[in-house]
Amino acid sequence: xxxxxxxxxxxxxxxxxxxxxxxxxxxxxxxxxxxxxxxxxxxxxxxxxxxxxxxxxxxxxxxxxxxxxxxxxxxxxxxxxxxxxxxxxxxxxxxxxxxxxxxxxxxxxxxxxxxxxxxxxxxxxxxxxxxxxxxxxxxxxxxxxxxxxxxxxxxxxxxxxxxxxxxxxxxxxxxxxxxxxxxxxxxxxxxxxxxxxxxxxxxxxxxxxxxxxxxxxxxxxxxxxxxxxxxxxxxxxxxxxxxxxxxxxxxxxxxxxxxxxxxxxxxxxxxxxxxxxxxxxxxxxxxxxxxxxxxxxxxxxxxxxxxxxxxxxxxxxxxxxxxxxxxxxxxx
Numbered sequence: 001x002x003x004x005x006x007x008x009x010x011x012x013x014x015x016x017x018x019x020x021x022x023x024x025x026x027x028x029x030x031x032x033x034x035x036x037x038x039x040x041x042x043x044x045x046x047x048x049x050x051x052x053x054x055x056x057x058x059x060x061x062x063x064x065x066x067x068x069x070x071x072x073x074x075x076x077x078x079x080x081x082x083x084x085x086x087x088x089x090x091x092x093x094x095x096x097x098x099x100x101x102x103x104x105x106x107x108x109x110x111x112x113x114x115x116x117x118x119x120x121x122x123x124x125x126x127x128x129x130x131x132x133x134x135x136x137x138x139x140x141x142x143x144x145x146x147x148x149x150x151x152x153x154x155x156x157x158x159x160x161x162x163x164x165x166x167x168x169x170x171x172x173x174x175x176x177x178x179x180x181x182x183x184x185x186x187x188x189x190x191x192x193x194x195x196x197x198x199x200x201x202x203x204x205x206x207x208x209x210x211x212x213x214x215x216x217x218x219x220x221x222x223x224x225x226x227x228x229x230x231x232x233x234x235x236x237x238x239x240x241x242x243x244x245x246x247x248x249x250x251x252x253x254x255x256x257x258x259x260x261x262x263x264x265x266x267x268x269x270x271x272x273x274x275x276x277x278x279x280x281x282x283x284x285x286x287x288x289x290x291x292x293x294x295x296x297x298x299x300x301x302x303x304x305x306x307x308x309x310x311x312x313x314x315x316x317x318x319x320x321x322x323x324x325x326x327x328x329x330x331x332x
Contacts, residue, residue: 014327027328035311045221051082064158076161092135120145169201171326193281216248282320
C-alpha cells in the first residue's frame with residue numbers, strides 16, 4: 001500500500017477514520033471538483049485510541065453499517081494512515097540509482113544507512129528536483145506495516161477495496177493547492193486541530209519539510225456529540241470543565257511558537273520564516289482557536305473558504321470534510 005499524492009481527475013471515494021469518527025465523501029473531479037456525497041458516524045470512546053484499533057469487532061460492526069447505509073459496498077476507497085505513525089525524512093540517493101530502482105535501493109538500505117523507529121515499514125517516496133550531480137534528494141514517507149495492514153484488512157472485511165493510503169497533511173495541502181491558494185516562495189505552516197490531537201507540518205516550494213504530532217492533555221471521553229441531528233452536522237460538546245480544554249490549548253500554542261522558532265532559527269539560521277498559517281481540523285472550537293492564534297502570532301492565519309467548494313448541498317457542512325476532499329483529489 002503506497003502513499004501517493006498527485007492530483008487526480010476521476011470519481012473518488014475517501015474514508016477518514018479517526019479515534020472519534022468515521023467520515024466518507026465522494027467527489028467528482030471533472031471539470032472541477034464537486035463534492036457529491038458526504039456522511040459521518042461518531043465512534044464510542046475506546047474503539048480506537050491514538051490511531052490504534054483496540055476493538056476490532058465494534059469497529060467492523062459500525063463500519064459495516066456505514067457501508068450499507070452509505071451504499072459503498074465493493075467501492076474502491078482511499079484512506080489515511082494515522083498521523084501518529086507517519087515518519088517524514090529527506091534522504092540522499094546516489095545519482096546513478098534510476099528512479100524506478102529507488103524503491104529497491106531503499107529496501108536494501110533500511111536498517112543499515114536508513115533507520116526508522118519501527119520495523120517492517122511501508123513507505124513511498126517523492127523525488128525532489130534538488131541534486132548536486134552525485135546525489136539526488138528524496139522525501140521518504142514511512143509507517144509501520146502492521147498499522148496500515150490493520151486498517152486495510154478491516155476495510156476489506158466490510159466489502160470495501162482499499163487502493164491507496166495517504167498522509168493527512170498531504171491531503172489538505174493538495175486541496176489548498178487545487179484551490180490555487182498556494183503562493184510563490186511561500187513557507188506555509190499547516191495546522192490541524194482535532195479534539196485531542198494537533199498535527200503540524202511545514203511546506204516549502206509545495207513540498208513538506210517538517211511534520212510533528214502533538215497530543216492534548218484532556219480526556220477524550222468528555223467530548224460528547226449532540227444527538228439533535230440525525231445526519232451530517234452533529235456537533236461535539238465538552239462535558240467537563242471548559243478550563244481543561246483552554247489550558248491544553250494554551251500548551252499547544254506554546255508548542256506552535258516553538259515550531260515557528262525552530263523553523264526560523266534552527267533550520268534556516270534566521271534567514272527564513274513562516275509566511276502564512278493555514279488552520280484546519282474538526283475541533284468544535286476552531287473559530288475561537290483562530291481568533292486566539294491571530295492575537296498571539298504575527299504571521300497571517302486563515303481558514304479555507306467553503307464557498308469555493310462545489311457540492312450538491314450547502315457547503316457550510318463541509319468544514320470537517322476537507323481531509324476527505326483532499327484525499328479525493330488523489331490520483332490512484
